[in-house]
Amino acid sequence: MILPIYIYGSPVLRKTAANITPDYPGLQQFIADMWETMYDADGVGLAAPQVGKSIRMFVVDASPWAEEEPELADFKKTFINAEIYERFGDEWRFSEGCLSLPGIHEDVMRPSGIKIRYVDENFVEHDEEYSGYAARVIQHEYDHLDGKLFVDHLSPLRRTLLKSKLVGMTKGNFKAHYKCKLVKK
Numbered sequence: 001m002i003l004p005i006y007i008y009g010s011p012v013l014r015k016t017a018a019n020i021t022p023d024y025p026g027l028q029q030f031i032a033d034m035w036e037t038m039y040d041a042d043g044v045g046l047a048a049p050q051v052g053k054s055i056r057m058f059v060v061d062a063s064p065w066a067e068e069e070p071e072l073a074d075f076k077k078t079f080i081n082a083e084i085y086e087r088f089g090d091e092w093r094f095s096e097g098c099l100s101l102p103g104i105h106e107d108v109m110r111p112s113g114i115k116i117r118y119v120d121e122n123f124v125e126h127d128e129e130y131s132g133y134a135a136r137v138i139q140h141e142y143d144h145l146d147g148k149l150f151v152d153h154l155s156p157l158r159r160t161l162l163k164s165k166l167v168g169m170t171k172g173n174f175k176a177h178y179k180c181k182l183v184k185k
Contacts, residue, residue, distance in 0.1 A: 003037045003051040004181035005099045009170030011185055012049050013100055014147040017056045019081045022123045024055070031078055031121050034059050041178035043099050045137045047144030050100050052181070056081050058141035065133040075134060082118035084142055087111040094136055096150045102176035104165060108153045110139050 006012055020027070030053070038046035038059060047058035062075040089112030097105040113131040116138065120126060130138055140150060151159060151166070168174070172182055 001033045001036065002040045002179055003033050004179045005037065005041060005046075005050055005176075006052050007169060007174065007176075007180050007182040008101050008149070008166060009185075010052075010100075010181070010183040012052055012054055012183065013144070013149065015049065015054045016147050017047075017049055017054045017145045020055045020057065028121065031057075031059070037178075038099075041099050041176075045141040046099065047141045049144050049147075052183075056145045058082070058144065060134075060137050060141060062134045062137055069132050069134075072134060078121040079116070079118040079138070079141070080120065080123070082116055082138075082142055082145065084114050084116045084139065086115040087113070087139075088115075089113040089131065096136075096140060098140070098150055099176075099178070100144075101149065101151065101166075101169065102174045102180070104151070104162065106151065106154055106158060106162070108140075108150050110136055110153070114139060116142075 034046050034051065037051060044062060044064055045058060045060045048055045057080045059078050062072045066073040091109045091111055093107045093109050095105050096108045112135060113129065114135045115129045117127045151162060
């Protein structure tokens with residue numbers, strides 16, 4: 001089932017999400033719905049808060065970058081209760097967008113590598129290291145679990161220049177080709 005994506009200004013996007021246990025109600029169906037929703041919106045990642053659930057879970061499909069990084073050809077993963085415990089490498093600039101901020105793309109600096117612990121959809125534990133595009137999209141989605149958005153990484157000047165767009169978005173002034181929901185405070 002395609003879920004509505006919560007838009008900037010919705011309080012759930014600014015909450016710190018909670019860990020879950022294997023008995024979380026309807027978990028497997030929710031994961032399937034997240035994948036379907038992400039693909040319907042042409043995304044490469046989607047975090048549970050973006051569909052209104054304040055839980056520490058996100059899905060990532062980094063395969064669109066497989067031409068540049070062949071190891072990403074089948075990179076499709078579900079991350080539950082994730083913890084990035086190390087960030088390393090040179091910071092690099094990349095134009096990021098977000099399904100919760102339709103129409104906004106900005107250059108964001110992030111470290112090139114991460115180490116992360118998480119459980120997958122079967123609650124199997126993983127401790128892995130990622131770099132490049134995989135690290136980039138994982139960091140972006142992970143931010144959602146802590147109530148952060150990519151615009152929080154911008155300089156004060158860039159945020160000021162975006163302010164009218166962001167305020168407009170909280171009032172419903174945006175266009176998206178996918179199902180959206182704006183919850184006002």
